[in-house]
Amino acid sequence: MRTIPSSLILGISLLFVAACSGSPAPSSAPAVATSGGSGGAAGSAPASSGASGTSTIAGAVGVGGADGGTGGAAGASAAGNAAAGSATAGGMSGASGSTASGASGSAGSAGSGGDAGHAPKPSVGCGKLNPPMGARTIMTGGQTGTFNVNLPANYDANKPMPLGFGFHGHGNPACGPTGGECQGFAMLPAVTVYMKSFSDGWEGSDVLEQNIKFWQDVLALMKSEYCIDESRIFIAGVSSGGQFIEYLSCRFGDTLWQTTAVSASVVNAANMNCKGTPPVLVIHGVTDMAGNYGQGVAEMFAKRNGCSATAPAGLAQAKTDMMTAFNAQQAQHVCLDWDACTLNPVRFCISSQITYSGLTHGWPKVGGMLISDFQSTIK
Numbered sequence: 001m002r003t004i005p006s007s008l009i010l011g012i013s014l015l016f017v018a019a020c021s022g023s024p025a026p027s028s029a030p031a032v033a034t035s036g037g038s039g040g041a042a043g044s045a046p047a048s049s050g051a052s053g054t055s056t057i058a059g060a061v062g063v064g065g066a067d068g069g070t071g072g073a074a075g076a077s078a079a080g081n082a083a084a085g086s087a088t089a090g091g092m093s094g095a096s097g098s099t100a101s102g103a104s105g106s107a108g109s110a111g112s113g114g115d116a117g118h119a120p121k122p123s124v125g126c127g128k129l130n131p132p133m134g135a136r137t138i139m140t141g142g143q144t145g146t147f148n149v150n151l152p153a154n155y156d157a158n159k160p161m162p163l164g165f166g167f168h169g170h171g172n173p174a175c176g177p178t179g180g181e182c183q184g185f186a187m188l189p190a191v192t193v194y195m196k197s198f199s200d201g202w203e204g205s206d207v208l209e210q211n212i213k214f215w216q217d218v219l220a221l222m223k224s225e226y227c228i229d230e231s232r233i234f235i236a237g238v239s240s241g242g243q244f245i246e247y248l249s250c251r252f253g254d255t256l257w258q259t260t261a262v263s264a265s266v267v268n269a270a271n272m273n274c275k276g277t278p279p280v281l282v283i284h285g286v287t288d289m290a291g292n293y294g295q296g297v298a299e300m301f302a303k304r305n306g307c308s309a310t311a312p313a314g315l316a317q318a319k320t321d322m323m324t325a326f327n328a329q330q331a332q333h334v335c336l337d338w339d340a341c342t343l344n345p346v347r348f349c350i351s352s353q354i355t356y357s358g359l360t361h362g363w364p365k366v367g368g369m370l371i372s373d374f375q376s377t378i379k
Contacts, residue, residue: 118231118379120160126227129157140217141210147195147218149226150177150186162190162232162257163222165215167241169263169362170201181238184368188375190234191226193218202237202244203267211244212251236260236371238363239290246270246297253278258378260371263361264297265290277305277343281374283367285360286322286352293319298338298348306342318350325352326360333366335373347374 125131133151137144155161166175166182174196175182186192195218199207222228234257237245242264249259253276260281280301284294291297295311302308318334325332331353338346349370355362 120229121231122160123223123226123228123230125223125225126160127158128225128227131157131226138214138217138221140214143198143210145195145198145214145218146174147193148174148177149222150192150194151226152189152191154189155191155227157227160227160229160232162188162234163219163226163228164188164190164192164233165219165235166192166194167202167235167237167244168194168197169239169241175238175241175363181241181363182236182367183363183365185236185371187368188372190232191222191228193222197240201240203240203247203270208244208247212247215248232257234258234260234371234375236262236367237264238262239264239361242297243267243270246300249278249280249301250274252276258371258375260367260374261297261301262363262367263288263290263294266292266296266300271300271304274304279344279374279378280305280346281349281371282347283349283351283364283370285355285362285364286319286326286350287359288361290361294348294350298346302338302341302346305338305344305346306340307338307346308340310339312336312338312348315348322350322352326354329354331365333364333370335370345374345378 131149131151133149135146135148137146139145152161164185166185168175168181173180175185175194177186177192177194182194195214197207198210198214202208202211219233223230233255235245235248236259237243239262242261245259245261246264246267247270249256250270250272251274253259253274256276256278258279258281260283262283263285264282280298282294282298282301284291284297286293288294295315299311315336318336322332322334331351333349333351333353335347335349338348351360351364351366353364353366354360355364
């Protein structure tokens with residue numbers, strides 16, 4: 001466990017994450033992002049280079065209480081942990097974390113996201129002004145599909161942006177962008193889309209192929225009408241939506257930049273004859289038994305991505321710490337990267353936040369932030 005001096009915390013939670021590398025991580029035990037109470041972290045601290053691996057210190061959203069209510073905006077100070085060299089900010093992380101000043105410090109400035117050396121692949125929709133935002137429909141497979149489009153405030157019809165899809169859980173309405181599941185997803189520096197399944201869920205044998213065609217058609221529409229970076233397509237889903245992204249990650253993995261499975265089960269049928277090995281983030285509640293408490297899902301992707309067959313050091317302690325936090329009704333999370341990934345990284349995040357029904361099956365409030373942090377580490 002890495003100890004952060006209390007003088008740097010000031011009501012802000014910091015999370016230590018060992019990045020996926022063939023080299024051993026600086027610490028064998030993960031640090032826990034503790035509840036921020038009334039003060040949350042808005043700016044992320046810069047990355048710091050470790051002696052035998054790379055570590056990232058990210059600001060965790062302050063959450064407290066049984067429902068993990070989001071905390072206020074408080075800046076995160078990196079003064080005691082940043083390396084001497086410059087750090088790269090990406091995703092939702094601030095270009096530099098602001099110095100904390102009590103429980104309501106100012107937020108870090110928004111980062112632009114992505115890799116500075118990345119060359120975007122513009123879609124044919126670039127240059128088309130004033131594309132529709134909000135509720136939309138599309139004819140697909142002889143039926144009318146519904147979805148919502150969210151454009152970030154800095155959307156520019158001439159600058160290609162990443163495109164993300166958020167898939168809801170079984171029996172629930174479409175994710176976001178302003179409410180419901182997939183919290184924080186709309187805050188990513190990307191155009192985001194929220195589709196509604198043709199059934200209660202996504203992956204049932206009666207609707208799977210129809211929903212896959214639905215996604216393909218919406219993806220084609222988004223590329224044709226919006227300015228999208230076609231090399232930055234990413235997907236995330238919760239519960240049934242998480243099982244759905246397992247299918248998409250397998251069939252279309254060679255075209256996806258990054259995928260996130262939240263509270264998903266292992267779907268063996270979605271792990272056969274797969275194409276591509278995109279970077280994968282697995283987010284799971286500590287009490288959620290699906291997919292062997294999420295570990296089975298992470299192991300499936302780790303095997304596909306050429307990672308170590310051994311779980312990351314500190315996983316057992318992380319589970320213990322999160323159960324302790326859950327029993328104390330504290331919303332915390334801890335993330336570990338699989339070791340020795342030869343193709344693309346796999347990260348496993350465990351959350352203690354109660355989502356509904358008094359348990360942790362569901363999309364946690366820090367979900368969007370965890371996706372942002374992970375994306376900032378990949379090209």
